[in-house]
Each structure stands twice: as C-alpha cells, then as structure tokens.
Amino acid sequence: MLGDVVHRLLKQSLGGFNFLANIPGSVGGAIVGNAGCYGKEIRDVLKSVEVFNVKTGKIITMKPSELGFGYRHSKLKEYSELVVLSATFRLEKVDKKQALKEIAEEKQLRRDKHPQAPSCGSWFKNPSRTEPAWKFIESAGMKGATVGGAKISNKHANFLINYRHATTTNIIKLSRLVQQKVKTETGISLKEEVRIIDG
Numbered sequence: 001m002l003g004d005v006v007h008r009l010l011k012q013s014l015g016g017f018n019f020l021a022n023i024p025g026s027v028g029g030a031i032v033g034n035a036g037c038y039g040k041e042i043r044d045v046l047k048s049v050e051v052f053n054v055k056t057g058k059i060i061t062m063k064p065s066e067l068g069f070g071y072r073h074s075k076l077k078e079y080s081e082l083v084v085l086s087a088t089f090r091l092e093k094v095d096k097k098q099a100l101k102e103i104a105e106e107k108q109l110r111r112d113k114h115p116q117a118p119s120c121g122s123w124f125k126n127p128s129r130t131e132p133a134w135k136f137i138e139s140a141g142m143k144g145a146t147v148g149g150a151k152i153s154n155k156h157a158n159f160l161i162n163y164r165h166a167t168t169t170n171i172i173k174l175s176r177l178v179q180q181k182v183k184t185e186t187g188i189s190l191k192e193e194v195r196i197i198d199g
Contacts, residue, residue: 002030006103015094017045021103022110024121028084032076033195034069039129043069047088055081072125072193115153117161123175124158124190133190134158137178140185147174172196 006021019040020030029035030042031049046064053060068075076082114121124133137143137157145152149166152174153159160171160178179190 001026002035009091010094010096010099013093013096014091015099016090016092017042018094018099018103019106022107027087031067031084031087032074033072033193034074035072041069043067043074045089047090049084049088050086051076052083052085053081054083059085077195113156115155115159115161117153117159117163119153119159119161120194122158122193123160124178125193127188127190132158136182136186136188136190140178140181142178142181145174145177147171147177150174152178 002020002023002025005027006015006018009015010018017040019037020035020042023030023035023037025033025035031046034041034043036042036044043064048064049062049067051060051062052058066075068078076084122133124137126132127136134157137152142152143157144154146163148170149162149164150170150173151161151163151166153161160174162171175192182188182190
C-alpha cells in the first residue's frame with residue numbers, strides 16, 4: 001500500500017513522494033491510474049516499472065515515457081494483460097519529522113473535506129486542473145441525490161457514498177444519472193475516475 005511504503009521509507013529519512021501517503025491504494029494500482037493530488041502525480045517520481053505480460057509470459061522494464069501517462073491514466077489501463085510487478089522511484093533525503101507533520105496535516109484536511117462513509121473516493125475525473133468535477137455536479141443540482149442506498153455526498157459532491165446498503169446497480173445508476181444531468185445542465189461530459197469491472 002502507498003501509505004506503508006511512504007512511512008517505511010521515512011524511517012530512513014527518505015521520501016520525495018509524500019503526497020501519495022494518504023491515497024488509499026497499492027503502488028501498482030497507483031501506477032496504472034497515475035494517482036496523484038495537489039498537482040503532483042506518481043509519474044513525476046517514477047524511474048521505471050517492471051511489467052509482466054500474461055499473454056507472452058515475458059517480463060519487461062518500461063520507462064515512464066513508454067507508459068502513456070495522462071490525467072488518471074496510463075497505457076496499462078488499456079492492456080489488461082500487463083501487470084505491474086515492481087517499480088523504481090527517485091528518492092531524496094527529507095526531514096522525517098517535517099514530512100510526518102505534513103502528512104498528518106494533509107490527512108486531517110482530507111477528513112474535514114471528504115465524507116467519512118463507504119465510497120471509492122473521487123468518482124469522476126476533473127474536467128481540467130482548474131475545473132473540479134464536484135462544481136459541475138453541484139451546479140446541476142445533484143448534490144444529495146440518491147438511487148436506492150447510493151447517494152451523492154452532501155459534504156463533497158464528487159463522492160458517491162454507500163449510505164444505506166447500496167448495491168452495485170444503485171451506484172452505477174446514480175453515476176449515469178449524474179453524467180446525464182451534468183451534460184444537460186452544463187454541457188460537460190464527466191468521465192469516471194474509478195474503474196468499473198464487469199463480473
């Protein structure tokens with residue numbers, strides 16, 4: 001998990017990607033989705049990735065320039081046969097106490113800003129770095145909207161939360177409803193940041 005890696009490295013006063021500490025997810029998943037926050041992304045600190053191709057049985061090492069990184073995207077999302085085995089990062093010496101203080105402050109900021117309810121985190125991609133998805137969802141009047149047990153959080157409109165035993169169908173229907181309403185009201189086509197995998 002990203003947080004575990006960051007904290008293990010900080011014990012040795014090594015860092016450089018502390019911005020990933022509070023993102024729930026694995027290193028491999030973060031690379032596949034080019035995870036990030038506050039203007040920084042995992043590609044910015046990545047040196048190389050070891051990838052296994054399940055079709056050919058070969059293991060190859062890829063540079064960031066070969067991975068087609070974009071906003072919450074990489075080429076690895078397009079090719080399900082490619083599996084991240086390991087990654088090499090650029091590390092730097094950091095002040096351990098200062099880094100831990102910043103991570104704790106950022107964690108509290110997330111708690112204050114985000115709903116404390118079951119969710120996948122931010123559901124839709126921001127249309128741009130200056131236009132967050134939640135603003136379009138709010139302006140379309142979808143904040144607090146529900147489908148079954150799924151709900152658009154009143155605290156942060158880009159969070160689809162499970163507030164009352166929601167089913168997958170409830171979540172997907174609510175997501176589609178938001179997309180339709182935002183498109184109609186604002187002309188913006190929201191795209192999911194989450195990956196929906198059919199069973």
